[in-house]
Amino acid sequence: MTRLSGIVAARQVPLRARGRPSPQEMMIPPRGFQTGARSLLVTPSDLLSVAGAMICRVGVLYGYYAAADDRDAVSAVVRADDQPVGTGFDQLVIKGIDPAIELLPAEALIMGRDHDEVTADPRRCALIGMVGDGEVVAVSLTDTFRDELACFDKTLLNDVAVGWARSPQAFYGTADPDPYILADFLADLAGLATRARTAGHRLYCWICP
Template sequence: MGVLFGYFAAADDDDALGAIVRDDDEPFGAGYDGTEVKGIDPIVTLGPAEELVTGRSGAELRADRRRGALVGMIEDGEVVVLALSDAFRDALARRGDDALREVAERWAAAEEVFHGPADPDELAQFLGELAAIAARSAARGAHLYCWVCP
């Protein structure tokens, strides 16, 4: 089935944990402003897009202590929550559709990241959804996170 990733906004790290602590009838992230995607992990796969969106180098991304920081987990890693950087949130929030489309096309060309060709249209759609979440998040002083469910 593959790994499922849920990108979402939360007020802070404690609030973000609520995305994975849920009633059995609710999916992960229920009640949060978010989107789900398969195959786009927040560190390796999303990294090239984050470089393109923020203009920061890979070394600068790795030096950002918030980026990819473990916020919490349940059931010994059944589901984990990782933080995304505020710099990425802010840069996404400022990007327009045309700029995101260009990022998606360049990101899709990174075949080594996707282990083969990627669809720039699907990547542009995902970036558009994430940018909309980022804009709403930035407006209310919230942060971006990703829950990961193998």
């Protein structure tokens, strides 16, 4: 594991067999989620406020991972086997790259769209599940980003990383990120997107302080 410019890069976690949570532990109502007796109706503003609250905490981990669907993705964080979050899923764990904030400029560059177009997709950072009062949050990434990243010319990822590192919207209040670290992350994320697309899976991110 390497720490540079406030970003910690970790290699992909190998796929292993995973336990399945009980139906009572699954949290996928159509527009919200439940935890215990507490229910939350999720709106677009809720999604960003939850993500914003999470990134303010020191030492937040972000696990980008692939799952068959939303219900399968929730089982990465709501576990019945006492294993660490994300165990058994094809995933990439990192610090310092929040899917709602820091990843946005990279999405825009790879997809060739402006930020407003990227954030207009209702799948982007849609809250799909939560443990307790926010100990772990799981959000979705868009299928469009998965497909664009999987098909993107990998020889251009270094150029994307340079533009990403210079974006005023990314990494606000932190030391300037190293483009080489960002390029490595993008290459790993592109590999994850490629495998997910081939398997017909979707991309997600769990957030854990």
